[in-house]
Amino acid sequence: MFYRENGQFKTSYRADQQIFGITQDRVGVLLLIAFAFVGVPFLADEYMFRAILVPFLILSLAALGVNILVGYCGQISLGSGAFMAVGAYAAFNFFVRVDGMPVVLAILLGGVFSTLVGMFFGIPSLRVKGLYLAVATLAAQFFCDWAFLRIKWFTNDSASGTASVADLQVWGYAITTPLAKYLFCLSFLVVFGLLAKNLVRGAIGREWMAIRDMDVAAAVIGIRPMYAKLSAFAVSSFIVGVAGGLWAFVYLGSWEPAAFSVDRSFQLLFMVILGGMGSVMGSFFGAAFIVVLPIAINQFLPVLGHLLGFNVDTAALTHTEFIVFGALIVWFLIVEPHGLARLWSVGKQKMRIWPFPH
Amino acid sequence: MTIRKLTLAIALVAGAVSALVPTASFAQAKEQFFPVLPYRSGAYAPNGVPWANGFVDYLKLINARDGGINGVKLTFEECDTAYATDRGVECYERLKGKASGAIFQPLSTGITFALTEKAPNDKNALITGGYGRSESSDGGVFKWNFPLMGTYWSGADILMQHITAKEGGNLKGKKIALVYHDSPYGKEPIILLQERAKMQGFDLSLLPVTAPGIEQKATWLQIRQNRPDYVLLWGWGVMNSAALKEAVATGYPREKMYGVWWSAGEPDVKDIGEAAKGYSGLVATGEGGAVIEDMKKFVHSKGQGTGPIEEVSSVLYNRGMVSAALGVEAVRRAQERFGKGKVMDGEQIRWGLENLAVDAKRLKALKLDSVMKPISTTCVDHEGSRSARVHTWDGKKWQYASDWIEADTSIIKPLVRQYADKYAAEKKLTRRDAKDCQT
Numbered sequence: 001m002f003y004r005e006n007g008q009f010k011t012s013y014r015a016d017q018q019i020f021g022i023t024q025d026r027v028g029v030l031l032l033i034a035f036a037f038v039g040v041p042f043l044a045d046e047y048m049f050r051a052i053l054v055p056f057l058i059l060s061l062a063a064l065g066v067n068i069l070v071g072y073c074g075q076i077s078l079g080s081g082a083f084m085a086v087g088a089y090a091a092f093n094f095f096v097r098v099d100g101m102p103v104v105l106a107i108l109l110g111g112v113f114s115t116l117v118g119m120f121f122g123i124p125s126l127r128v129k130g131l132y133l134a135v136a137t138l139a140a141q142f143f144c145d146w147a148f149l150r151i152k153w154f155t156n157d158s159a160s161g162t163a164s165v166a167d168l169q170v171w172g173y174a175i176t177t178p179l180a181k182y183l184f185c186l187s188f189l190v191v192f193g194l195l196a197k198n199l200v201r202g203a204i205g206r207e208w209m210a211i212r213d214m215d216v217a218a219a220v221i222g223i224r225p226m227y228a229k230l231s232a233f234a235v236s237s238f239i240v241g242v243a244g245g246l247w248a249f250v251y252l253g254s255w256e257p258a259a260f261s262v263d264r265s266f267q268l269l270f271m272v273i274l275g276g277m278g279s280v281m282g283s284f285f286g287a288a289f290i291v292v293l294p295i296a297i298n299q300f301l302p303v304l305g306h307l308l309g310f311n312v313d314t315a316a317l318t319h320t321e322f323i324v325f326g327a328l329i330v331w332f333l334i335v336e337p338h339g340l341a342r343l344w345s346v347g348k349q350k351m352r353i354w355p356f357p358h
Numbered sequence: 359m360t361i362r363k364l365t366l367a368i369a370l371v372a373g374a375v376s377a378l379v380p381t382a383s384f385a386q387a388k389e390q391f392f393p394v395l396p397y398r399s400g401a402y403a404p405n406g407v408p409w410a411n412g413f414v415d416y417l418k419l420i421n422a423r424d425g426g427i428n429g430v431k432l433t434f435e436e437c438d439t440a441y442a443t444d445r446g447v448e449c450y451e452r453l454k455g456k457a458s459g460a461i462f463q464p465l466s467t468g469i470t471f472a473l474t475e476k477a478p479n480d481k482n483a484l485i486t487g488g489y490g491r492s493e494s495s496d497g498g499v500f501k502w503n504f505p506l507m508g509t510y511w512s513g514a515d516i517l518m519q520h521i522t523a524k525e526g527g528n529l530k531g532k533k534i535a536l537v538y539h540d541s542p543y544g545k546e547p548i549i550l551l552q553e554r555a556k557m558q559g560f561d562l563s564l565l566p567v568t569a570p571g572i573e574q575k576a577t578w579l580q581i582r583q584n585r586p587d588y589v590l591l592w593g594w595g596v597m598n599s600a601a602l603k604e605a606v607a608t609g610y611p612r613e614k615m616y617g618v619w620w621s622a623g624e625p626d627v628k629d630i631g632e633a634a635k636g637y638s639g640l641v642a643t644g645e646g647g648a649v650i651e652d653m654k655k656f657v658h659s660k661g662q663g664t665g666p667i668e669e670v671s672s673v674l675y676n677r678g679m680v681s682a683a684l685g686v687e688a689v690r691r692a693q694e695r696f697g698k699g700k701v702m703d704g705e706q707i708r709w710g711l712e713n714l715a716v717d718a719k720r721l722k723a724l725k726l727d728s729v730m731k732p733i734s735t736t737c738v739d740h741e742g743s744r745s746a747r748v749h750t751w752d753g754k755k756w757q758y759a760s761d762w763i764e765a766d767t768s769i770i771k772p773l774v775r776q777y778a779d780k781y782a783a784e785k786k787l788t789r790r791d792a793k794d795c796q797t
Contacts, residue, residue, distance in 0.1 A: 051451035055444070096784070149540055150566070159549045159777065160491065160542035162471045166785045176479060252447065253475035256468055256542055258569065259443055295448065298437075314436040315398030315407070 003351040019198050036186055041179050049178035052292060057185040058246045060287035063271040064189075064196055064280060065239030070269065071277035072200055073232035074212030075125050076133055079118075079140030080240050081264035085257060086144060087114040087241025088248035089154050092163045095249075096156050103168045103175070107188075107245035114241020115234045117144075122233030126226055129215070141262050148257040164254030181250050188246060192239055197280050199235065208232050209278070240268075274332060276341025285340035293328065297321045390427065390689055390701055391457035392417055392434040392682070395449050395464045400440035401570035402595035404625040405674055409465060410436070411665035412678025415657050418664075419649075420686055422656040427690050428698040433457075441595075443468045447476075454482055459703040461485055461685045461711075467543035470503075477502045481704035483688070483711055487681045488513070488619055488642055492546055492770075495741035496778035497712060498789045504711050504740045506684050507642050507733065511773065512744040512765035513618045514547035514590070516640060518554050519763050520748050521588055521616065530559040533584060537577055537601060538592035540566040547592060547618070549777070553769060571597025578604040591617040591639070598626035602634045612636040612751075619746060623673040627751045635753040642746040643676040647728020653679075673756065680730045687716055687724075712737050712795075731762065737795035744770075 003024050010016040020026040044053060066080045091110030095101050121140035125133050148154050155163045168175040175184050199205050207228040210218035219225050248255045267290060275286020298321050305312035312320070336342055350357070396410030397403055417432045426432055435456065437449035446469030454460050462477065463485045464470055470490040477484050478501060485504045486494070492511040494503035508516075522529055536551060538544030548564060555562040563584060565577045571593055578601075581589065589610065593601055598621045605612055613636040617626070622639020650671045658667045669675050692702045692710030702710065714735045721727040733742040744767070748760040782789065 045455075047451050047455050051448045055448075149568075160467070160471070160545045161540075162468070162542045164471065164475060164784075166475060252443065252472050254471040255443065256471070258468065258541065299452075313398070314396060314410075314438045315403070318399035318438040318440065 002354065003348055019194065019201075033190055036190075037183065041182070044182075046178045049182045052295060054178070054181050054185055054251050055247075056287055056291045057182070057189050058243050058251055059268070059271065059291055060284045061185075061189050061192055061246065062240050062243035062268055063275065063283035063287045064193060065236045065241075065243060066268045067272045067275070067277065067280070067283045068196060068200065068208070068239065069232050069236035070272050071279065071282070072205060072212060073208035073229060073236075074129075075122070075229060075232060076130065076269075077137040077236075078134050078262070078265045078269065079121055079137035079144075080268040081260045081262060082121075082140040082144035083114045083118050083237040083240040084244030084247060084264060085148055085260035086117045086237075087111055087244030088255065088260065089148055089163065090114065090241070091245035091249065092165060093154065093156070095165055103170055103249065107242055107249065110245040111238045111241040114244065115238040118233045118237020118240070119230050122230050122237075125229045125233065138262070138265075141265055145257055145261060148260075162254055162256045163248070165249050166253070168249060175250065185246055185250055188242065192242065193280065196235075196239065200280065204228075204231060212278070270329070274329060274339055276339030276344075279339070279341035281344055282339050282341030285344065289340065294321055294325055297324050388429070388699075388701060389431045389433045389457070391460055392432055392685060393450075393453035393456070393460045393462055394434050394436040395439050395446060395453075395462060395466075395469070396436055397439050397441045397465070398436075399438055400442070402441040405595050405598075405620070405623060406441070406465065407665065408623070408625070408669050408672055408674040409678035409681070411663075411669060412675035412680075413463070413682040414664045414678075415653060415670075415675075416679040416682035416686070418657050418662055419653055422660070422662070423652055427686060428693055430689075430693075430699060430701055432686070439464065439466065439469060441466050441468075443472050447472050450476065454480055457701075459689075459701065459707050461688065461707060463487070463681055463685065465489065465681075467491070467546065468541055471542055474500070474503055481708075483704065483708045485681065485684055485688075485711070487684055488677070489543065491542075492550070493774050493777035493781060495739065496774050497736070497738050497740040499778040499782045499787060500740065501790060502708060504684075504735070504742075506711075506714075506735070506740070506742045507680070507730070508619075508744045508746060508765065509741060509770075510543075510546035510592075510618065511550040511770050512741070513640055513642075513746065514550045515554070515765040515770060516744075516746050516763045517590060517616050517618070517748075518551070518558075519766065520760055522558065532560045532588070533563065533586040534560050534588045534590065535563045535565055535581060535584065535586035536590045536592060537565045537567060537574075537581075539571055539594055539597055540568050543594060543620075544592045547590075549773060550770065551590075553773060557769070567593065567597060567601075569597075570595060572600050574600055574604045578608045578610070581610055582608050587614065589615045591615055591621045593617070593621045593626075599629055602627065602630050602637060605637075606630070606633045613638075616640075616748070619673075619677070622749065622751075622756070623677075624756075625674070632753040634751050636750065638748050638750040638759055640746045641673055641749045641756070641758075642730075643673070643680050644729045645671050645673075645676060648725035649679070649729060652725060676729050680726070683724070683726055683730070684714075684733075687714060691715070711735065712740070714742060737790070 005022045008023055020029055069075050069077050087110040090113035091106045094109045095106040124136040155161055175181055207223045210223050211228045215225055271286030271290050274289055276282025301317055301320055302312045397406035417434050421432050437453055439446040439449050446464055450473055461483050467489050470486050473484055483502050485506055487506045488508055490505045492509035494500035495505050495509050551562050565580055567574050567577050591601055615637050617639030619640040619642050627634040653670055657663050688707055688710040689702050691714055692706040696706045712735055714733055717732045721732055731743050731745055735742040744765040745762045747758055747762055749756040750759040
């Protein structure tokens with residue numbers, strides 16, 4: 001009842017081809033974006049911005065990139081952390097070596113370099129797939145870890161091997177306050193989110209999905225596997241690289257290669273699997289789950305312990321956090337193997353047929 | 359059904375968190391808040407835990423024995439960083455809002471680098487006692503960083519002085535290898551060692567070990583091939599004992615191995631025992647004395663001790679205790695100027711840290727004379743004191759092998775100046791003038 005497209009007739013090609021075909025979706029997304037830009041700044045405090053919202057936005061963007069590759073094109077990648085690192089370090093080098101380089105341009109150029117690296121490491125996907133491809137992309141991860149740790153040029157010859165940026169400005173506005181950082185990341189996310197949404201329902205997205213579902217059949221009906229796979233690697237690494245640049249520039253400010261270690265790759269992959277493979281919305285759910293839940297558990301447990309009258313010490317807290325978090329992941333995968341996005345679509349379906357479920 | 363249950367569970371958890379979190383973060387008047395960023399989990403926990411226990415125990419001691427600082431009670435809250443930079447940043451953001459005037463001591467050079475960019479905006483002082491970035495001892499550029507009691511450059515310098523003395527003053531043509539944790543922490547001493555290599559004519563080889571440092575076979579193969587005259591160990595956590603085990607396996611004499619102060623605690627050698635005999639390392643703190651007796655009397659015998667009592671007065675425990683003491687003394691110093699018995703804010707604490715004047719007499723009064731050296735800071739010198747002793751493992755416990763050695767400022771000062779200026783240029787900062795130093 002709330003969510004029914006009955007009576008919404010498309011009378012022009014333009015109307016038929018818009019990103020959100022259903023009015024409720026369109027209005028909902030617009031309201032959500034408006035709320036994120038206007039409402040959230042009034043509601044969230046500094047901690048919320050800095051420790052939860054900004055990492056959530058950036059990792060959503062990264063998860064979105066990984067989802068294009070893993071969820072839409074079916075190429076399992078464990079090199080996402082590496083592509084984030086390439087984006088971050090390339091952006092850093094453009095930013096510090098070129099005088100007067102705008103931040104946005106530096107981050108986008110970081111994405112471009114990440115694209116190149118991503119395509120290079122995507123070449124094995126033409127021959128191997130599945131777990132073998134995952135191992136091949138793992139090579140990207142280890143290579144980048146090594147390169148950014150050992151090749152001093154990448155870190156502007158910094159003695160300790162850390163790269164850091166300060167004094168970020170966009171058109172005269174300094175990105176130092178939590179709110180500015182939030183809005184900066186949000187703008188990136190909205191632009192890339194809409195672009196990705198548009199891409200995956202277009203010709204190229206359909207090619208990716210065809211390759212994912214059965215690559216031989218896809219090749220038979222005239223889809224070039226090389227083009228489809230490498231374009232998925234390119235688009236995915238570009239978005240992941242931009243997310244890497246944001247993670248380094250906006251969230252950390254000063255970073256070392258460990259910020260983009262293999263753990264990060266796994267984290268992103270888990271986001272996609274938990275959130276929902278092959279779903280743009282799922283990337284956001286997955287990122288929220290993985291970013292927010294540990295922090296929530298970490299803060300919630302001492303309060304719970306306090307209520308029950310015992311003190312939770314820090315070590316136990318961290319370990320419990322891991323246990324609960326791990327258990328929740330397993331539980332989710334058993335209960336809803338298609339990820340959180342599936343819950344979302346089930347919810348939409350229920351709204352559509354409510355109040356007459358049969 | 360499952361979905362309903364699930365939504366219910368999520369709603370419950372979310373509701374509970376949002377309802378309870380505000381009540382958890384109340385701050386009362388007359389309480390000085392000390393955030394603690396320890397790591398009691400993860401690969402570095404064996405070394406992180408004694409440090410954190412010492413840190414927290416000292417805060418408890420001040421409350422139990424003195425009733426706080428001039429009547430201001432100390433409160434604290436821990437947030438486990440697991441030595442990971444992003445978790446450290448989250449913890450920082452979480453704890454900094456709890457009260458004004460928080461001093462952060464992250465016990466991780468990586469986290470220090472990240473917080474160095476954030477602390478000045480939030481007006482929170484960073485004490486990085488014995489770690490952090492070495493050039494931050496220049497208070498003219500790093501207004502909010504306090505690498506008290508020695509930076510890695512000081513540490514490397516002290517070790518090299520000790521080795522030079524051992525070799526009769528001449529290191530020409532000697533081969534020295536630095537086995538280091540491949541992270542900002544391990545890379546810090548390289549600049550100073552290179553400078554010294556140029557000056558003294560020894561041959562420096564750099565052997566990185568990938569974190570967390572369990573796998574060191576390749577590194578020790580290189581050592582077996584090159585046979586360096588000395589090995590400097592810049593490891594942390596499990597890497598230290600792994601290095602010593604590899605040294606035993608390779609047959610490299612432990613007498614030729616020297617660790618920095620983070621590589622020469624009990625957890626590093628205990629499991630190896632006799633085999634680690636002869637291994638030496640720096641120690642910037644002392645042991646025993648009045649403060650330890652008080653600790654046992656006021657904290658541990660009351661059942662308030664954070665860790666086991668056997669750990670009290672171990673190297674890393676004392677280091678944590680002294681780190682907490684530095685923070686406490688900064689607050690005390692700030693109170694002397696801005697009002698005794700008041701809660702200090704960030705700017706006031708920074709003034710206190712910048713004007714620390716803890717001489718031998720004062721140390722005795724504070725009962726800390728057995729565990730630390732006098733320390734006095736200025737606006738320009740944020741390091742305060744830069745001396746340490748060398749101690750050697752005799753198979754059962756650490757024995758002092760040298761007197762206090764002071765780092766050679768004639769080498770370090772120009773380097774600090776150079777790299778601080780480089781940082782200032784990168785960040786487009788200007789040096790603080792004399793007027794700014796008064797604030």
